[in-house]
Amino acid sequence: MRQWLVTISTRPAALWAVFLVVHLWLAYVGLTNPTLPWGDVTLQYRPWVERALGGDVVGVSEPWVYPLVALVPMIAAMVLGPELYGVGWFLVVLVTNAVVLAFLLARSGPGARLAPLKVTAAWWWLAFLLLLGPIALGRIDATTVAIAIIALLIAAKRPLVAGVLLAVATWIKVWPAVLIAVVVTVVRQRVKALVGFVASAVALGVLVLIAGSGANTFGFVSQQSSRGLQIEAPVSTPWMWLSLLDPSSSSVAYIRSINTFQVSGPGTELASAVMTPLLVIVSAAVLVLGALVVKSGARPARVLAPLSLAIVVGLLLFNKVGSPQFVLWLAAPVVLGVATSGRHFRVPALLVLGTAALTQIIYPFGYDALLASEPAMLLVLTVRNVLLAVIFVVAVLGLLRLRHGRVLFHPRERQKS
Template sequence: MPATPTTDRSHAALAAAGEVLLSRWGLITGFVLAHAWIVLDAISWQGEIFGDVSLYHWWAHQGFATGNWPVLDYDWVYPAAALLPIAAPAAGTTGFLAYAVVWSAGVIALNAVAMWTLVRTPPRGRLAAWWWLVFLVALGPIWLGRLDGVAAPLILIALLLAARRPAVAAAVATLGAWIKIAPGAVVVALAATAHGVRRLVRDVVVPGAVVSAVVVGLALAGGAGARAWSVFGEQEARTLQAESVAATAFSVARLWNPDVRIEYNDVIFTYEVHGAAARQVASLLDAALPIAVVLIGLLAWLAARRRRDLAGDVLLLSAAATLLALIVFNKVGSPQFIAWLGPPVAAALALAGPGARRLWSPPALGMLGVGVLTQTLYPIAYGEFLRGEVWMVVVPALRNLALVALLVGAVWRLGQLALPDRRASRNVALRGREADIPGR
């Protein structure tokens, strides 16, 4: 179809709009507007969004007032380094409102660093930055009021640095893992894709060991003792959280079985599925989760050695698959966990070549859908979910099925890369047959 003046003007207008959006000021404006929307949304749902922040404030206030700190003086549900972002906003502030403002500003500032790193990543960091902003808006404000708002930017920064500065990436990811376990997925991916023992030790083991030694050393110096590792024991007593992936069957069964009940655990402030069957599933997940992480790591190790030319893609796939496994096989299914999944997609969109971009486009769209469904679940309609209203039983079920599908897709692609390159094998065989033909 021949071009017309109208279509030429439309194309020119679209190109100009694209240039504006991808310009420095376009990205700054997008960042400010996205975070302003998220903050306003968080304020409108302040009880649901800042409930954990009030607990952070209480821990920090008690620590400064009485010298009685979590980890140092009693067992805690978070890793030891989580004390840093939780205590920092309480220094020099009084009252919960001031603490919440400083907390939110700190999370947004850390995300600004991640965004700046993303924008500066060739070849398509600026386009990926827009996807990251849209993803955060789709997910809603839940990440702003949780430690996951600290963990997610650290995951993104580590993934973006992995190719150029693997040792720095390992240090950032290890620090993140001592704040919230999830960034450890990047450490697993870095270890699995390291070429040779020397690089593994230099780029992963040493940085991780140094950061861990500092964190544990400070905790022990503060009197933590064995409590420096208390986070692992604290998770064992939990049962199946109501919105977790593994709880989907129980949640759906509420539509016809009144014996399936969701009850509030006032010790850990979480709704859980009641009953022996749910406890048994939770116990099985305690074993399944580490097994899944190890298997994904082994698959990534094989893929990185089969396809050295695609080591960067393998690392991103490994991180994505591991983070998905940390949700799919987790008896805890908090909505803020979804924030972990945006960084590998954003990093892939920024770093990947044309073929790999096509590979990552479907999961990028899928993750936006997962974000919207998660925000619908919490905070918008969590009450309807707890009451077992049909539409809000369906929404989290669809979200959880999408997470399983994304995990299967990531593992499938890793498996393809881990297998011998069939095309290369066919080419070698063809050349061999040609050499056997007389006269050649």
């Protein structure tokens, strides 16, 4: 029986079948559950697209929360018309993720066998999507993560193309910009990666300006910087507990202009002001550590995944915005880690799966309970946020181990030279 399961699990047909089932299930829940997990898609993306098609383009006529290229997949989802916009969005994400799976299952040449570690990475990715829930497909982040996965997988051998892909992803949503910093820090042909990124980013910027965005080209920066502490962010956890213990001093409020819930209380304004500089400092420190690890002689291919994980989880841990879809970002470095290091990346891979499962409990199914500061849901939120901190520490320790010539996340093993 075990041998049969192993044989089936290595067959592409099995992966494609599970891929389709997982995506259909997540779309069904996202479009039909009363909690409206895909509310951003049907209630925000569709009106933005309808406005754009009518000549009033967000990001051009007014500042927008996303870079303007984010409109491309949103407009593509109109393929079945406005009444079936949610289904159209599902098709866009389905095709995007299918490209990722096809890439993982691609053979290196005629007659070549599937790469076992990439097959394992594909199974991990599908499990991650299922555990994260409908939010894994129901946000614009799904497109950027798909691009980031492929970019990281090819970064060592095709840095120029990786730079181009990360530039495109950054013009959809900003977070992949940190990955080009990682690639430039680690890969040997860093100049190619940087040239690919900068040239593509500038070219897209020129197209955005030609579209008439003008002063609103970088409006997404001001839109994000003006935010307070979102309730799911790790930094907000003490105030969320305070809202339960002392509602008169801490509370949760809905901010209509950015469609999110924020926590307020003593010290929240200071914390909000501090988080962005802290995020920059931590990210810089992680990159410096990565550079030192590479300089110590560690193989770049081994450094790329833990360094990517450390800097991406840092974006979640030290961010005043804690949207559940941010957890999706973790898929990119972990898929790379599993595909290149296999069992040596098992610890962070399992921790990220746990983080995904807890995030689905929080959103969409437990969100009302969280807004009401119910103790059980506050505990789930706290554990999830602690897990993010653990993943960050594990990734940093993994980098330190590589610097000292040890195998990633395995205390008794050393790298072979």
